[in-house]
Amino acid sequence: MNLQKIVDICNNYNNVVISGHIHPDGDCVGACYALAAILHKKGIEAKVALDDIPDTYSYLEGSSYLLKTIKKDIDVFISLDCGDKERLGNYSNMFDNAQVTINIDHHISNTKFAKYNHVLDVSSTCEIIYELIDDYSILDKNICEALYTGIIFDTGAFKHSNTTKRTHEIAGELIKYDIDFTEMTNRVFYYRSYNALKILSVAINNAKLYSENEIIVSTLTIEELKQNNCYKKDTDGIIQMLNEVIGTQCAVLITQITDNDYKVSLRSKNKVDVCKVAKKFSGGGHIKASGCTVSGTIKEVEEIIVNEIVKQL
Ligand SMILES: [Mn+2]
Structure with missing residues (x-):
């Protein structure tokens, strides 16, 4: 051709x-x-x-x-x-x-x-x-x-x-x-909008480390998005920033999309195949960047995702 x-x-x-x-x-x-x-x-x-x-x-x-x-x-x-x-x-x-x-x-x-x-x-x-x-x-x-x-x-x-x-x-x-x-x-x-900057600050504030600081997890609720006049698209790029933290192997951003459903974005540096993790929950993507949707409470979603990643650490 x-x-x-x-x-x-x-x-x-x-x-x-x-x-x-x-x-x-x-x-x-x-x-x-x-x-x-x-x-x-x-x-x-x-x-x-x-x-x-x-x-x-x-x-x-x-x-x-x-x-x-x-x-x-x-x-x-x-x-x-x-x-x-x-x-x-x-x-x-x-x-x-x-x-x-x-x-x-x-x-x-x-x-x-x-x-x-x-x-x-x-x-x-x-x-x-x-x-x-x-x-x-x-x-x-x-x-x-x-x-x-x-x-x-x-x-x-x-x-x-x-x-x-x-x-x-x-x-x-x-x-x-x-x-x-x-x-x-x-x-x-x-470049990001002012609102996107604000929601980034919320996500950074919510970030926590798990599993001997190898996993970083942050969450965003519908309420937090609303308070900052943000939509899902304003959260683009946040997951990459979480993955930039030194010493972590894996970053997770859990964004609420309905009462009971959460979009889970996953990034990894070298050790973890996040595609494997996403596939467990009918998602997919690449070894270093994947996503899936998981139902439950925010605490439950956080826990099952972290447990799944820990299996690879
Ligand atoms: Mn292409």
Whole structure:
């Protein structure tokens, strides 16, 4: 697969839609916008079908490509950064009705659900999009910003183990286009609202250490969220901060979502496989970052999660 092959496929049809997984993240949004911009430069008026794009990415050019209403008569459907058809959410029907389907992704669990599948084990879908390009004179500042956003999002700003020499080389090429990588990194990872700062202080205050200081646990109740005019999304990033405490192996953030249900976020440094812990409660994720939902009282949830982690210490 390369860009020319995608262009050739699209040129045989009229309607081209690019989409990605539900609750789109930086890589998903960046990849969709970048590919749409590239295809437009090749004369293909591709539309982007994504819902609920976080405000974080409003600095990216690309909203003009967004599909306003769901269409039934799609010819080419290009799925980006999406491991399986179900994760296309509302757009999986559109995928089913398309004449040609293309799946470009970097999740090793990808089910290769399209006619054409291009799945590589690299940092991000944006890295794959960059590698698909045959003539780099097509790049411009907007495309580079979109691709850079996806790469920093999925690598945690070059911190995660999925970062390779090649990832850095690509980032090096992208910053030649005078993109403001400092501001983008701040927007993607660090800037937070005043309310989010307040709820962070509550979570820090509630943090306790368990099991010879190897587990740090914090909790947030609906009441605490309300008092600080916060929603669940304002708690993004808190779990990473808990995991930064020196000497701990594992961080847990328990956030109340209903009277009796709690969202449990888990992070680990090296020793603990938190995916194993999450799976015990029908959740999942990665070895170092996972999540699950557990019912009970806040005390009970805290206890059963800590007990589960202790088994691995
Ligand atoms: Mn991704």
